[in-house]
Amino acid sequence: MKAKQLFFDTMKYIALLIGTFVVFFPLYSVFVGAFKTRQEFYIDRLSLPSTWNFENFSIAWEKGDLALGLGNTLFILIVSIVGNVLIGSMSAYALGRFEFKGRNLIIGSYLVAAVIPLITTQVVTYSVIKALGLYNTYGAPIALYLGADVIQLTIYLQFIRNIPYELDEAAMMEGASLFKIFRSVIFPLLGPATATVVILKFITIYNDFYVPYLYMPDRGLRTVATAIQSFVGPNAARMEVISAYILLIFIPTIVMFLFMQRYIFSGVTSGAVKS
Template structure:
């Protein structure tokens, strides 16, 4: 019976995997243990709490951060933004991916050029436009910015449209279907995996966005999940136990969203690799 030869490359792979897992899992661990701590449990952020049945931090976080109001405002922004992204993304991707017309390459180049422009360089102009439109200090400001200033949905849908056989369009045209009917009855239903991917990416992006709500919605009534956490941070100190409790509450919708839509994402990833 021969022993396996020692492979340093294989050992190095496991070391990197362990380090990567630690980097990914350590921050959630810190948030979890500190969310259940009392103010009198010391200053060590890595120690376990005295009890995982201490829910007073969560109750105080919900009341002081106005979590339910923040969820409501965030839900309005997410829903309206996703509807706009889906309609705009699928229609533009359908036109660019299926129809040949003059200036098509210019439009694609313009979308690509827009993605490489640093956002910070356009903030003065964007803020002036939002003020001129009368959208400052309203939910319409982030909705307009999330729909119009981000073209990632177009590229996501373009990649999926390329995998849809053009013969489906030709068959529908032979039956007298218009371009809009082809889009509505054939193309749009087949873009389900791309839509699920877009929903998760955009929802997480809106959830994590802090700069736009702080800049364009300073009113207390327009609080969203990202700005609600700021109520526990002052100029000199932060109440980390309440912040961690609020973070855990805010994480629940995104986790549920991923669990419900993960099968569509996986099918979307594999559909591009299977032919036939």
């Protein structure tokens, strides 16, 4: 029995180490590549750099619009996430707490919307964005991130159902206004749902390529996704600089992930199960 257990555990570790290797191999090769001189890079991709030079990083930073991309992405992220939290929690409060005519129709229309893959409707959304004068402005991604993906509503709606209505009633006994009940009783209790929404939206918006690509071709409006994509085109032969660029994008997320893993794991899990 002992020997059998040992055998199984060894097999498990071998499988995990193979998985680890597959995850780390591409990361390792861009990591060492980013510190190499151009010549060294093209001689051997896998060796450690003979000297650790940071020149590639400064070229990538200066020529790659990365500061611009990070700034734009951060701005769009903050506005869209705050908006999503407000829109999601407020509509979930209105829909989850009150019975009124058309309520089921609205909930139903959100559920149907969740089935429509947004990227397929871009052909027409494009003309809507243009007609609204949002083309080549921050307004385009923000409007789409707020209006198109409706996952925040489903998450909040599921969550608000589990908050006992007696809490609302108790507050009403004390004469609190409904807005105050939303703000000081319900919204704070929606905290875990808010955390889930923030994490899911952060991941989708941060990674999104086609919205900024289609709607903000202007150079000044580049996000991280479009900045690196347009840097690579004309500089495809400078793989050592590209490697440094990739690392500059990866490192902040890795650091953030290591600090916030608990929240990220639970946000991702409950997001998938609730939607």
